[in-house]
Amino acid sequence: MEERQIIEYDALVIGAGIAGGEAAINLANTGYKVLLVEKDHSLGGKMILLSKVFPTLDCAACITTPKVSEIARHNNITVFTESEVTHIAKKGDNDFVAQIMKKPRYVRVEDCTACQLCEKACPVSVRDEYQFGLIGRKAAFIPFSIANPKAAVIDIENCTLCGACEKACPTHCIDFTMETEYYELHAKTVILATGFNLFDPLEIPRFGYGQYKNVITSMQMEREIAPTRPYNTILRPGDGKVPDRIAYVLCTGSRDNTIGNPICSQICCMYSMKQAQLLMGALPMADITIYYINIRSFGKGFEEFYQQAKGMGVNFVKGKIGKITEKENGNLILRYEDIAEGVVKEAEHDMVVLSVGVKSNPSAGKIFDGNSLKLDPLQFVAQQDFLGSPAKTSIDGVFVAGTASGPMDIPDSILSAGSASSEAISYLTRYQSL
Amino acid sequence: MATKINPGFSKELKKYGAVNMNACYNCGTCTAVCSLSTTDDSFPREMVRYSALGLEEDIKSSLKPWECYYCGECTANCPQTANPGELMMSLRRWLTAQYDWTGLSGLLYRSLSSTIAALLLVLAGVLLFANSVDFNAERMLHIGHYFEMTAIGAVLLVIFLPNLLRMWYFTIVKPKVKAPFKNYVTALSDLLVHMFTQKRYKECDGDVHFRWLEHFVLVIAYLSLLFTTVFLNWFGSQSIFVIVLGYVESFLIFVVTIDFVGSRIKKNKSLNQFSQPSDWLFVIWLLLMGVTAFLVRLFIDLGLIETQQWMYIIHLTVLAQWALIIVPFGKWTHFLYRSFAMYFLKIKSMQ
Numbered sequence: 001m002e003e004r005q006i007i008e009y010d011a012l013v014i015g016a017g018i019a020g021g022e023a024a025i026n027l028a029n030t031g032y033k034v035l036l037v038e039k040d041h042s043l044g045g046k047m048i049l050l051s052k053v054f055p056t057l058d059c060a061a062c063i064t065t066p067k068v069s070e071i072a073r074h075n076n077i078t079v080f081t082e083s084e085v086t087h088i089a090k091k092g093d094n095d096f097v098a099q100i101m102k103k104p105r106y107v108r109v110e111d112c113t114a115c116q117l118c119e120k121a122c123p124v125s126v127r128d129e130y131q132f133g134l135i136g137r138k139a140a141f142i143p144f145s146i147a148n149p150k151a152a153v154i155d156i157e158n159c160t161l162c163g164a165c166e167k168a169c170p171t172h173c174i175d176f177t178m179e180t181e182y183y184e185l186h187a188k189t190v191i192l193a194t195g196f197n198l199f200d201p202l203e204i205p206r207f208g209y210g211q212y213k214n215v216i217t218s219m220q221m222e223r224e225i226a227p228t229r230p231y232n233t234i235l236r237p238g239d240g241k242v243p244d245r246i247a248y249v250l251c252t253g254s255r256d257n258t259i260g261n262p263i264c265s266q267i268c269c270m271y272s273m274k275q276a277q278l279l280m281g282a283l284p285m286a287d288i289t290i291y292y293i294n295i296r297s298f299g300k301g302f303e304e305f306y307q308q309a310k311g312m313g314v315n316f317v318k319g320k321i322g323k324i325t326e327k328e329n330g331n332l333i334l335r336y337e338d339i340a341e342g343v344v345k346e347a348e349h350d351m352v353v354l355s356v357g358v359k360s361n362p363s364a365g366k367i368f369d370g371n372s373l374k375l376d377p378l379q380f381v382a383q384q385d386f387l388g389s390p391a392k393t394s395i396d397g398v399f400v401a402g403t404a405s406g407p408m409d410i411p412d413s414i415l416s417a418g419s420a421s422s423e424a425i426s427y428l429t430r431y432q433s434l
Numbered sequence: 435m436a437t438k439i440n441p442g443f444s445k446e447l448k449k450y451g452a453v454n455m456n457a458c459y460n461c462g463t464c465t466a467v468c469s470l471s472t473t474d475d476s477f478p479r480e481m482v483r484y485s486a487l488g489l490e491e492d493i494k495s496s497l498k499p500w501e502c503y504y505c506g507e508c509t510a511n512c513p514q515t516a517n518p519g520e521l522m523m524s525l526r527r528w529l530t531a532q533y534d535w536t537g538l539s540g541l542l543y544r545s546l547s548s549t550i551a552a553l554l555l556v557l558a559g560v561l562l563f564a565n566s567v568d569f570n571a572e573r574m575l576h577i578g579h580y581f582e583m584t585a586i587g588a589v590l591l592v593i594f595l596p597n598l599l600r601m602w603y604f605t606i607v608k609p610k611v612k613a614p615f616k617n618y619v620t621a622l623s624d625l626l627v628h629m630f631t632q633k634r635y636k637e638c639d640g641d642v643h644f645r646w647l648e649h650f651v652l653v654i655a656y657l658s659l660l661f662t663t664v665f666l667n668w669f670g671s672q673s674i675f676v677i678v679l680g681y682v683e684s685f686l687i688f689v690v691t692i693d694f695v696g697s698r699i700k701k702n703k704s705l706n707q708f709s710q711p712s713d714w715l716f717v718i719w720l721l722l723m724g725v726t727a728f729l730v731r732l733f734i735d736l737g738l739i740e741t742q743q744w745m746y747i748i749h750l751t752v753l754a755q756w757a758l759i760i761v762p763f764g765k766w767t768h769f770l771y772r773s774f775a776m777y778f779l780k781i782k783s784m785q
Binding site: 206251255256257258262293294319320321322323335336337338339342343344345 | 459460461462463464465466467468471472473474476479480483510511512513514515
């Protein structure tokens with residue numbers, strides 16, 4: 001058995017996306033000590049990688065980065081990156097014991113200046129997961145330009161241990177002797193903000209993702225139009241051509257029983273319209289067509305956003321894409337039924353964006369003993385009192401924030417985090433006053 | 435003109451085997467993945483919509499249900515598991531019932547007990563007949579042969595001819611399709627090609643080629659066995675060529691139907707997920723036809739038939755049930771209606 005360091009905090013927040021981060025700030029601002037555990041190399045979750053947000057078209061990074069800095073610098077918050085909570089046991093009220101595994105980064109974050117000399121020195125190139133495979137990165141790398149902590153990471157899976165980065169590093173912060181650290185945390189309350197997984201369109205072979213290079217996911221397009229974008233313009237990956245006719249396939253992996261996800265992603269209509277509007281700004285001559293089953297513009301300002309997209313000239317076609325085939329020049333033929341006319345049609349586009357849906361991240365269910373943390377049939381964290389106290393889970397003292405409980409957009413995630421942190425604070429005070 | 439709708443139609447269609455069609459949210463995936471669907475002729479979503487709305491007249495005048503060969507792609511890809519493929523199948527059953535002037539098709543499709551009663555009735559008739567000729571094998575064989583000829587003629591004249599006229603009336607005359615007589619003549623070749631080859635089935639996507647081949651072999655073997663028994667008098671023939679021909683044909687029927695029954699039991703293809711009694715009846719009786727015909731001829735060749743008359747009684751029962759129930763009112767008619775649907779479509783397209 002490994003050596004475990006025993007640590008103590010008031011609250012454990014799992015997941016440092018926008019929901020987990022918001023919950024952690026709320027708790028910390030109230031005076032509670034918070035441990036924020038993140039499995040990835042950076043804070044900010046998926047939101048920090050987005051271009052802009054609907055329906056205001058505010059810059060996503062401009063909202064996320066100040067928040068992320070606040071979390072990182074907050075006196076009451078300790079952040080563990082590349083760490084996982086492996087087990088939580090509830091010993092009693094206000095008494096949780098969590099086992100945490102902190103994997104080595106092989107870089108001493110406090111010494112790293114993010115000078116990128118290790119990146120230049122590293123001879124290994126692999127696909128960059130933070131750019132969703134659009135470009136490559138090195139095995140010694142800074143995750144992305146606005147990452148926090150902004151420090152290098154050694155991707156040990158792909159590292160050849162050549163030592164080039166170590167020699168190049170001016171502050172000698174690279175340390176290959178780092179080992180996994182184990183912690184035993186005593187906390188009074190737990191917030192689950194484990195987020196969601198994007199649907200993997202490889203599950204729908206008839207859309208040709210992975211086979212046709214000019215079929216990309218909405219997250220890849222999000223990267224192409226983000227301020228920190230990889231190509232500095234919009235290109236289709238097959239041949240680097242600037243696309244003229246871009247198609248959006250809504251409900252890719254949502255509202256679809258065949259891949260076991262019958263529910264609406266709540267976001268794919270809106271982010272597709274957002275991307276369409278941004279693309280019309282970036283590529284004024286391009287035609288953008290959105291193929292949809294139903295447009296669900298249900299939130300505040302959403303319907304106006306939809307009308308704005310239509311007014312800008314985005315072409316909306318009712319009909320789900322059935323099949324995609326590739327032409328020799330890399331263009332794509334989309335076959336669909338035009339529901340307005342009731343006839344099968346084929347349309348040619350030079351780039352297709354699959355608006356992928358939201359799937360659960362079932363990992364939270366495995367942390368707790370037995371089946372004490374109830375999940376819903378789609379493996380999201382079950383909300384015990386959905387209308388009364390949506391943040392409550394099946395375990396008293398464990399609360400859920402953001403998309404861990406189901407698909408939702410960014411404003412709803414932040415609201416949900418507020419609710420979870422309030423519930424957690426009320427749980428903390430309930431037993432303190434006794 | 436006001437359109438009549440039947441709000442109880444989906445309930446009615448359930449009796450013909452439709453499953454979950456009201457789950458459809460009109461995304462059009464089924465139509466888009468269907469390899470037979472074209473811009474001029476798009477289905478199956480239109481049929482799902484008509485069925486959900488209860489637009490009986492529009493369905494009755496449509497040939498689209500017959501254009502589907504049930505490859506199962508639509509059902510496999512339907513995001514709502516609304517099962518459009520099975521809906522098309524149930525519409526074919528429903529249409530068969532509409533075309534049938536006697537109303538028996540509908541009754542047998544809707545009610546399993548009537549089907550069983552009809553089968554038992556025929557069995558009783560055969561036993562009565564056998565009793566009336568003192569179970570004499572030679573007499574039974576002789577009369578059985580004439581029965582076959584008469585049954586074919588009667589079913590053709592009394593059932594099929596009027597039903598096909600009704601189908602023509604519903605789909606061509608009533609929707610006021612104007613087609614000169616010349617079209618009917620020139621399209622005839624299409625009728626024959628589709629009847630004997632089912633060539634459109636090959637255009638379906640996926641792994642249908644083997645199934646098409648099986649189907650083709652079955653149709654040819656069945657039709658030629660019919661010809662061999664009725665016109666070449668297989669059971670009475672002395673010609674070695676005719677005897678061997680009959681053996682080969684009945685053996686082929688046996689092999690293919692065994693595979694069909696097997697895949698219906700295994701449910702390994704989407705078209706086999708929801709077998710209705712009429713589907714089972716069709717394949718099993720075809721199988722029995724092949725087996726019993728083979729055995730009767732074998733008994734004749736081995737000289738057993740004089741003493742083992744029961745073999746022929748079984749065969750005659752299967753044959754009579756086939757000829758009086760399944761052929762005129764059951765799934766067999768799909769063969770006819772589908773061919774004629776192709777014929778009418780051709781005529782329509784020639785305008």
